Amino acid sequence: MLLHGYYRSSAAYRVRIALNLKGISVKHVAHHLRKGEHRAPSYLKLNPQGLLPALETDDGHVLTQSLAIIEWLDEIYPETPLLPRTAYGRAECRAFSLAIAAEIHAVQNLKVLNRLKAMGHSEADAQAWAHDVIAEGLVACEALLANQAGTFCFGDRPTLADICLVPQLYNARRFKVDLTSMPKLLASEAACLAMPAFADAAPERQADAE
Amino acid sequence: MLLHGYYRSSAAYRVRIALNLKGISVKHVAHHLRKGEHRAPSYLKLNPQGLLPALETDDGHVLTQSLAIIEWLDEIYPETPLLPRTAYGRAECRAFSLAIAAEIHAVQNLKVLNRLKAMGHSEADAQAWAHDVIAEGLVACEALLANQAGTFCFGDRPTLADICLVPQLYNARRFKVDLTSMPKLLASEAACLAMPAFADAAPERQADAE
Known part of the structure; x- marks a missing residue:
């Protein structure tokens, strides 16, 4: 999988933590937020909101919004659960x-x-x-x-x-x-x-x- | 259950829709946002963020944040699911x-x-x-x-x-x-x-x- 992020984006930071807790390694693609690289047409095509992060899965899905990405990770990789039991x-x-x-x-x-x-x-x-x-x-x-x-x-x-x-x-x-x-x-x-x-x-x- | 809300709060409106889709009837308690009633000490004790809505359950739990409330409703009352199947x-x-x-x-x-x-x-x-x-x-x-x-x-x-x-x-x-x-x-x-x-x-x- 590919994680489109930026080192100082809080939302990308959240997804990095979740991936590490799950023991999942991904390729990281950096987009410089302050230089506006998240507004480049190629990235907007992938993520129309122009927000970081986005997770590109191996079968070509592009997941956006850090909390939605983390809920998905928790559903697909249930080991080391990221939500309480009750x-x-x-x-x-x-x-x-x-x-x-x-x-x-x-x-x-x-x-x-x-x-x-x-x-x-x-x-x-x-x-x-x-x-x-x-x-x-x-x-x-x-x-x-x-x-x-x-x-x-x-x-x-x-x-x-x-x-x-x-x-x-x-x-x-x-x-x-x-x-x-x-x-x-x-x-x-x-x-x-x-x-x-x-x-x-x-x-x-x-x-x-x- | 009691739903603390305000007629024009988008977040309360979301929870009202979810409850209706599930066929769950609750008692509604209105707090006038523009008059600051959500900042009253009695309400802050219930919900320290002072935000609406909050759902008070029959066994005394107070749930906040509309999306978290709706996910909870969907887990507890799985009929008429509110999320896609995949x-x-x-x-x-x-x-x-x-x-x-x-x-x-x-x-x-x-x-x-x-x-x-x-x-x-x-x-x-x-x-x-x-x-x-x-x-x-x-x-x-x-x-x-x-x-x-x-x-x-x-x-x-x-x-x-x-x-x-x-x-x-x-x-x-x-x-x-x-x-x-x-x-x-x-x-x-x-x-x-x-x-x-x-x-x-x-x-x-x-x-x-x-």
């Missing part, structure tokens, strides 16, 4: 994941920050927007873990929730968000980063890292 | 749903528009932002259906994709988005709106509609 557990885990992917990341990604700049806002305004969206969103995520007591976000093995959390905390630090009031998030992150599957997926370890 | 089909359907829920709706909802206004933007600026986010996002969604030939978004019965599409098109019209270049989206919507499960979930049919 239906309530899965609902909580998916809700936490969407609280990051939709409520935080989708509102602070490069596309949205570029939209703000196109309205006349400065780089500092865009940075402040990203900072505030991430800070407020992560406070809510910390609250979502209030009743959880496992090593990871939901239990004693990493799930989709941790796969979303780690790239978002990486992003939070880029935008200088104060994380000291988020002990549960930080504890889950520390447990994850001790695992090669997470560590090897980090942006700075990718071939296209700058 | 893994590739589910991946495409979930990707389309996220292309609406995360890439469009999360970037144009009331919270984001209020954030723009807090930066000094006018109501007209906020409306233009919402218009552009919806218009660009729906063009990508239309492209995602290019190879689909069914009555609905993905096949001959409504799925999660249609459940996300119908409220987003309702929203598109509020923001005066020109939909004429989106025949596949409009055809799926028309098929949905002919079904009571969709028609009865419409904002104007809710008890809290203004």
Whole structure:
């Protein structure tokens, strides 16, 4: 399989972690987001949204949207499950994941920050927007873990929730968000980063890292 | 079960459709978004993100995030499935749903528009932002259906994709988005709106509609 990604894309980072946890090796194809390579006609033909990542399967399917790709991986390669065992557990885990992917990341990604700049806002305004969206969103995520007591976000093995959390905390630090009031998030992150599957997926370890 | 919602919330509208398709009746509790009732301490205790909707189950679980709620409903009440039968089909359907829920709706909802206004933007600026986010996002969604030939978004019965599409098109019209270049989206919507499960979930049919 081919993973079309970008080293610093949170969504591509999520899929890299999931592939590593499953022990699946793929070929990586880098598209430079800041240089607009994801808007090249050849890539738009593959993925009309022009978003990264996209997973090209061996039989020619092109899967998009990181959470949908990860759910597919979990269905097709059920070993090392990425969702909790109970239906309530899965609902909580998916809700936490969407609280990051939709409520935080989708509102602070490069596309949205570029939209703000196109309205006349400065780089500092865009940075402040990203900072505030991430800070407020992560406070809510910390609250979502209030009743959880496992090593990871939901239990004693990493799930989709941790796969979303780690790239978002990486992003939070880029935008200088104060994380000291988020002990549960930080504890889950520390447990994850001790695992090669997470560590090897980090942006700075990718071939296209700058 | 209790569904905490608001008549015009796209996310609550999605859950209403899913419940209707499954034939599940719940008690509806309205929280007025524009009056800030979703920020009341009693509601924040139930749902720390302060987002609508939330589904309170009979044994006291509180489920949040519309897509996670709908996946849970589909697992617990498997009759009238809301996802396609094949893994590739589910991946495409979930990707389309996220292309609406995360890439469009999360970037144009009331919270984001209020954030723009807090930066000094006018109501007209906020409306233009919402218009552009919806218009660009729906063009990508239309492209995602290019190879689909069914009555609905993905096949001959409504799925999660249609459940996300119908409220987003309702929203598109509020923001005066020109939909004429989106025949596949409009055809799926028309098929949905002919079904009571969709028609009865419409904002104007809710008890809290203004």
